Amino acid sequence: MPPAEVLPLVFDGVGLEAGGEWLLHDLCFRLDTGPCSVILGPNGAGKTLTLRLCNGLILPSRGRIRWAGSGGGDPAAARALVFQRPVLLRRSAAANVDYPLRLRGVARRERERRCEEVLEATGLAPIAQRPARKLSVGQQHRLALARVWALRPQVLFLDEPAASLDPAASRSLEAAIHVIRKEGTKIVMTTHDLGQAKRMSDEVLFLHRGRLLEQTPAEQFWQEPRTAEAKGFLRGEVL
Amino acid sequence: MSELSEAFRTAFQLIVELDPKLVEIVLLSLRVSFSALGLAAFLGMPLGALLGVSRFPGRHGLIVLLNALMGLPPVVVGLLVYLLLSRSGPLGGLGLLFTPTAMILAQTVLITPIIAALTRQTVEDLWEEYQEQMRSLGAGTLEAATTVLYEGRFSLLTALLAGYGRAAAEVGAVIIVGGNIAHVTRVMTTAIVLETNRGDLPLALGLGILLVLLAIAVNGSAQLIGEAARRAAG
Numbered sequence: 184m185p186p187a188e189v190l191p192l193v194f195d196g197v198g199l200e201a202g203g204e205w206l207l208h209d210l211c212f213r214l215d216t217g218p219c220s221v222i223l224g225p226n227g228a229g230k231t232l233t234l235r236l237c238n239g240l241i242l243p244s245r246g247r248i249r250w251a252g253s254g255g256g257d258p259a260a261a262r263a264l265v266f267q268r269p270v271l272l273r274r275s276a277a278a279n280v281d282y283p284l285r286l287r288g289v290a291r292r293e294r295e296r297r298c299e300e301v302l303e304a305t306g307l308a309p310i311a312q313r314p315a316r317k318l319s320v321g322q323q324h325r326l327a328l329a330r331v332w333a334l335r336p337q338v339l340f341l342d343e344p345a346a347s348l349d350p351a352a353s354r355s356l357e358a359a360i361h362v363i364r365k366e367g368t369k370i371v372m373t374t375h376d377l378g379q380a381k382r383m384s385d386e387v388l389f390l391h392r393g394r395l396l397e398q399t400p401a402e403q404f405w406q407e408p409r410t411a412e413a414k415g416f417l418r419g420e421v422l
Numbered sequence: 423m424s425e426l427s428e429a430f431r432t433a434f435q436l437i438v439e440l441d442p443k444l445v446e447i448v449l450l451s452l453r454v455s456f457s458a459l460g461l462a463a464f465l466g467m468p469l470g471a472l473l474g475v476s477r478f479p480g481r482h483g484l485i486v487l488l489n490a491l492m493g494l495p496p497v498v499v500g501l502l503v504y505l506l507l508s509r510s511g512p513l514g515g516l517g518l519l520f521t522p523t524a525m526i527l528a529q530t531v532l533i534t535p536i537i538a539a540l541t542r543q544t545v546e547d548l549w550e551e552y553q554e555q556m557r558s559l560g561a562g563t564l565e566a567a568t569t570v571l572y573e574g575r576f577s578l579l580t581a582l583l584a585g586y587g588r589a590a591a592e593v594g595a596v597i598i599v600g601g602n603i604a605h606v607t608r609v610m611t612t613a614i615v616l617e618t619n620r621g622d623l624p625l626a627l628g629l630g631i632l633l634v635l636l637a638i639a640v641n642g643s644a645q646l647i648g649e650a651a652r653r654a655a656g
Binding site for chain 1: 551552554555557558559560561565569572573575654655
């Protein structure tokens, strides 16, 4: 039996306040099964905060976040997040993948099978027994991806997945993300890298100073964004 | 001056010849201190880890108290445990006073706060880094605390060494609850006090030298094990 569908994810007038300052204003959007949603915007636009809200790591000060799926599944079990700077445990690469599976009570056989599968798919199988913290930055990012991939999430959130990687490492990470997507996982990622955003996006959510300025299908966004700020951002202006 | 060099010579002789009296005392010392260390680690590490990852009202007060208890005077601990274990005390029926068990208990009370407080600090620092990642991977507070303890295993070695150092070096607690009875509760520190008072300087000095050498050996091997494990695990 397939797990109960948790999408769409609906933000309903979500605001976030910290220390008397509003960091996010009145976010209203809906993320559906299928397209790869790229949250784009300059630094400080609120991209990471939005992802943390989606994952229940912080709570909105105003408004509501709803997982409106018909199945009534548990969103905590159906979502996963790869942080911009993922924290790997001080143990082998394979043990890092095993850890969250064990937390979720997956049987040993199944854990080993999934571990092998995702390490193979991310090209980490030959170094599965190496200490995770000794891997290169690119390998560490792929391992962080493998770790959540093994959880078979319905929605995978990625925060600046290639921020500190060289082009080759960044491409190999993107290739892995594409495979995950083909398996039917919804991808939601933030980036401020236009090249990556163009390659990955089916739809773009453009954030600017804590406001969602537009949610536009990719083709249209890259040709002719609706808002002046997004046009400026694409031209490389400082916003 | 010649008396001092004479004392040193005799001391080394006692050590080299593995004088049975000396060996008995050293073995009991090790048994008491390492048992106390084991118990204190068993109690103090989870306590420190939980304190490091949880947030509740009064937590800061508890941390201040715990840190203050690191400076608990051994004689005061000895006195408290003495009162607990003495004939008229609440645990008097167990007949533990003036036994090695009493000494282990006293040293456990003495060093548990040290291990808990140092663990708390290590775990709290790691927690800053790990917290959101752990939560997002699906770990509850207890699972996260256990994981962070394991992640901090190399730093926590220092906490254990601090605890061992304190236990091995103190004399106030073990002399009160142990009574420094020959062949029963005489350990290195209490023997040094006795032999110095009696004027048997070579034996006191020999024990003193061994005490320092043991401290170096324990710390040195801990360092080596730690480094090897760190190299293996990253």
